[in-house]
Amino acid sequence: MPDASVPADDRGLAYGDGLFETVLMRAGQPLLWSYHLARLAEGCRRLGLPMPDTAALDAELARPGAAALEVLKLVLTRGSGGQGYRVPDAPAPRLLVSRRAFVPSIVRWQEGVCVRLCDLRLGHQPRLAGIKHLNRLENVLARQEWYDPGIAEGLLVDTDGKLVEATSMNVFWRAKGQLWTPPVTRCGVAGTLRAALLDARVVAEAELSFEVLAEVDALWVANSVQGVWPVHTLLDPRGGTLATWARTGHDTLQRQGHRLLGYPGSFRNEAE
Template identity: 55%
Template sequence: MSEPGGANRARSEAMLPFDDRGLAYGDGVFETVLVRDHRPTLWQAHHARLIRGCEVLGMRAPDRDALEAAFAGAPGLKVTKLIVTRGSGGRGYLPPAQPKVRLRWRSTAFAPDTARWSAGVEVGLCRLRLSRQPALAGIKHLNRLENVLARAEWREEKIAEGLLADQQGWLTEATAMNLCWHDGRRWFTPPLEQCGVAGTLRAALLEAGLLEIAPLHLDELARARALCLINSVQGLWPLRRLHFPIQREPFEPPLADAHLALQRSAHQLLGYHR
């Protein structure tokens, strides 16, 4: 990784032109990385998803060195957001044959909401249903209007996240986190082949064998004896109460401590517990 320098800073903070395809069409991908004293957390998973996203969109990814330059700068706990767009050019939707991809980033000081680790969170089921598009599922592309509309459904501070089902009622994710559910014996996370973003903490827990993939339909919510939300920045939040947008009693998963082992592993992966 290079030191924070003039050229680096200039690139990281440079504005984007009107004709950038990231702005025009959402033609690009992004990553939000937890960085501790210049060391990106779960970087292998973030990098792999970024590469995969560029492949799906048919564009060359920036070199790893160029990406890792974003983690220079002041020490401490930060979140670094990387945006990679297909750059300018092309004829309308048609991408240029040899796009010059554009890389930008910004780092922000960060502290996780540790109260939520222990107390858990209340979550609302969103009215919006995710559309199904296998050609874009899983990657972290810049077309995020569904997430924006879903997140705009509530402003009450006591609701920490919004749960999303797809058009057919399959529970998929939360607006900015992945969903895990426990059947009384093991932890599962829904498949993301039709929609949703495949999070990096989810990937790491799957790889570690601590999580398996299994679908959960809204109509069979009672199969979930425990629920939690995860991402690579916030860690793991146990879900204490799920509110519905219709007249229906909130759902409170009965197992209160089922998440403790998974949370410990997740937080070790993120460097929150050592």
């Protein structure tokens, strides 16, 4: 059974020693579940944690939902014990599970969003790159950079000036007729919707320096819960606008991404 609370000596609380997954549930069914399990398994391998008991996960998924759309959050910690940073010889991982009703932002699907470039630069740590570990302080600090509700997300670049992700979403762009997303081999989170779009060959990986970000043909932020938000404005953190984009043509990324999540597809009527 999943734990209902976290004691003060839990290593996830003390050190961020653990992992989490945030899963969209539609009519009680998890979306992109195989991708979430694969990322969780990879995170467990990297951190040296046993995978959660399959029966506990199955029991949670079988529980009737309270809403048509829900967000299931799984938090897996190493549990208690050990001495300081030294992990216990026989860890007893702790699994916490929560579910809440969810309503996506249709307006952001339709009208797009304004985002800003963050001042914070992501550091490189390949052993943690891609997985969804509990220590997200870089993202927390980046999200503290703005409080304007008109700004939907912040874009993060690494210490080399390469675009990586948004604070809680992956980033995609179009250039020369191709859809791209940055690699996340040195830092950042490998989102499950991103993984599915890569597997479907809707997008491919490429590096992009923030200096030329304003030159791309279109820009999106997306994740497996919120869906795909087209970006219409990119703001400079010191004030002013770095770029604007008009929505033209059929939105292939939104259509394909939303198909995977059961959301409505592109909101444009033009042919591709």
